[in-house]
Amino acid sequence: MDKRELILQATLELVTENGFHATPMSMISKKAKVAAGTIYHHFENKEVLLEGLxxxxxxxxxxxxxxxxxxxxxxxxxxxxxxxxxxxxxxxxxxxxxxxxxxxxxxxxxxxxxxxxxxxxxxxxxxxxxxxxxxxxxxxxxxxxxxxxxxxxxxxxxxxxxxxxxxxxxxxxxxxxxxxxxxx
Missing domain, CATH: 1.10.357.10 (Tetracycline Repressor, domain 2)
Structure with a gap:
């Protein structure tokens, strides 16, 4: 799984567990085991990440x-x-x-x-x-x-x-x- 896929998978798991508002980018970064900057390399912001998912x-x-x-x-x-x-x-x-x-x-x-x-x-x-x-x-x-x-x-x-x-x-x-x- 590449980093983009890891980020999407982590987002999916966290959002379904915690909801949109209780899933900050830092939590996604930790779950995906990627640096926060890596998320922003693939997705401009959380809204773009959710649209991507x-x-x-x-x-x-x-x-x-x-x-x-x-x-x-x-x-x-x-x-x-x-x-x-x-x-x-x-x-x-x-x-x-x-x-x-x-x-x-x-x-x-x-x-x-x-x-x-x-x-x-x-x-x-x-x-x-x-x-x-x-x-x-x-x-x-x-x-x-x-x-x-x-x-x-x-x-x-x-x-x-x-x-x-x-x-x-x-x-x-x-x-x-x-x-x-x-x-x-």
């Missing part, structure tokens, strides 16, 4: 969704595969999940940052838009539908982390629930 987290999330088995032959199966892929990412990366949830709702996030990071999940928005156009999904604004579908994954991930797991059958039932809620 958000960007990296969104990139990983987007990559996880791309691992879904999407054949293009069965829209419902493709939908569920994408849903489950995102769920698995959140289940396996609890700190990243927590950070994304905290940061996306915080006053730190700039509108430009959200828009820039959209590129990592734009294929999913396009997939849902296609589902609306082809009348597989409810006819509604694709942005709202994306948030609603994401909300079901977030809720399932919270349940997973609170209960320390869910059965494969339950995960499939939750994907089916999301499908039933959005299908035309």
């Amino acid at each position: 958000y960007a990296e987290s969104k990139r990983k999330m987007g990559r996880a969704m791309q691992l879904a088995t999407v054949t293009g032959k069965d829209y419902e199966a493709d939908f569920k595969s994408i849903w489950i892929s995102l769920f698995i990412f959140y289940a396996e990366n609890n700190q990243t999940f927590q950070f994304l949830e905290q940061y996306a709702q915080s006053p730190f996030i700039r509108k430009e940052t959200k828009e820039e990071q959209r590129k990592h999940y734009q294929p999913i928005i396009d997939f849902l838009g296609e589902g609306i156009r082809k009348e597989f999904l409810k006819s509604m604004d694709v942005e709202i539908l994306t948030e609603m579908v994401h909300g079901t994954v977030v809720s399932a991930a919270k349940i997973f982390h609170q209960q320390k797991g869910l059965t494969k059958k339950t995960i499939e039932e939750l994907a089916q629930f999301a499908w039933q809620a959005t299908k035309a």
Whole structure:
């Protein structure tokens, strides 16, 4: 792991443990085992560091969704595969999940940052838009539908982390629930 990655990992761990305000740069420096100046070499300030962590987290999330088995032959199966892929990412990366949830709702996030990071999940928005156009999904604004579908994954991930797991059958039932809620 290079120093930038060490800094991001330390920030992720500390922010999810202590929150944004209780995680000073000195604490990040100590946890990452790098000099404070090293942090400032990679990140201008704490806000830029948090934006960098958000960007990296969104990139990983987007990559996880791309691992879904999407054949293009069965829209419902493709939908569920994408849903489950995102769920698995959140289940396996609890700190990243927590950070994304905290940061996306915080006053730190700039509108430009959200828009820039959209590129990592734009294929999913396009997939849902296609589902609306082809009348597989409810006819509604694709942005709202994306948030609603994401909300079901977030809720399932919270349940997973609170209960320390869910059965494969339950995960499939939750994907089916999301499908039933959005299908035309």
